[in-house]
Amino acid sequence: MGAEQQFAILLNELGVSFLPVGKHINPMSADDPNVDKQTFVLSQRDEKKTWSFDVIIKNNEGKLVVFTQGLIHTSDPGQYGVNKSGETILVRQSLNNYNASNNSHCELWGLVDGVGFVENPDNTIFKMLPAFDNFVQLKSLYKAALRLHKLGIVQVKAIRFDPAFYTQDDAMEMFNKYGSHDIVVLSSDEEPDMKKIHAGKAWIYV
Numbered sequence: 001m002g003a004e005q006q007f008a009i010l011l012n013e014l015g016v017s018f019l020p021v022g023k024h025i026n027p028m029s030a031d032d033p034n035v036d037k038q039t040f041v042l043s044q045r046d047e048k049k050t051w052s053f054d055v056i057i058k059n060n061e062g063k064l065v066v067f068t069q070g071l072i073h074t075s076d077p078g079q080y081g082v083n084k085s086g087e088t089i090l091v092r093q094s095l096n097n098y099n100a101s102n103n104s105h106c107e108l109w110g111l112v113d114g115v116g117f118v119e120n121p122d123n124t125i126f127k128m129l130p131a132f133d134n135f136v137q138l139k140s141l142y143k144a145a146l147r148l149h150k151l152g153i154v155q156v157k158a159i160r161f162d163p164a165f166y167t168q169d170d171a172m173e174m175f176n177k178y179g180s181h182d183i184v185v186l187s188s189d190e191e192p193d194m195k196k197i198h199a200g201k202a203w204i205y206v
Helices: 003-014 078-102 115-119 125-131 142-150 168-178
Strands: 034-036 050-052 055-058 064-072 107-113 134-136 158-161 196-198 202-205
Touching (some): 003 055, 003 107, 003 142, 078 107, 078 125, 107 142, 142 158
Parallel strands (some): 064 107
Antiparallel strands (some): 055 064
């Protein structure tokens, strides 16, 4: 199962609306959604006029609010990866202009993972990370849920970190950075009567 599909599965279990519809079932069932570079509305693909995203998240009113780029490199990303990283900066600039002009707060997320980035970090990962409002890896998929909670799109009630992966101090450090005061951090042996969602190296309760 690919990273984009696992990301989409999490979104579906959280009850979030996203595009492409059905990506959690068949990640290759539809083309990536494209949006106009200025208006960020869905548009037919045009390399000069549109940006392509792997997953777009809608808010509870159906507005496109989170635009996600999937950047998974298990080997040297080469020139393609360098070009894709450069595009991320351009997308960030476009989204900043859109938000400023429309008094809105749409976000750019990165699904960023893979050891390939170590081959050329200066021209890829180090350049991209500051451009993202939020980035997640397979082990930190829970960060997507925590951020969606802050955006008011989902309501997370609790989180339990995997004690086999995180020490207590490391878990709290991650929560203090990405969590919210109204989310309960559970101990390793607590299992509340809530819907539980596996999200990387943690479980989300809603």
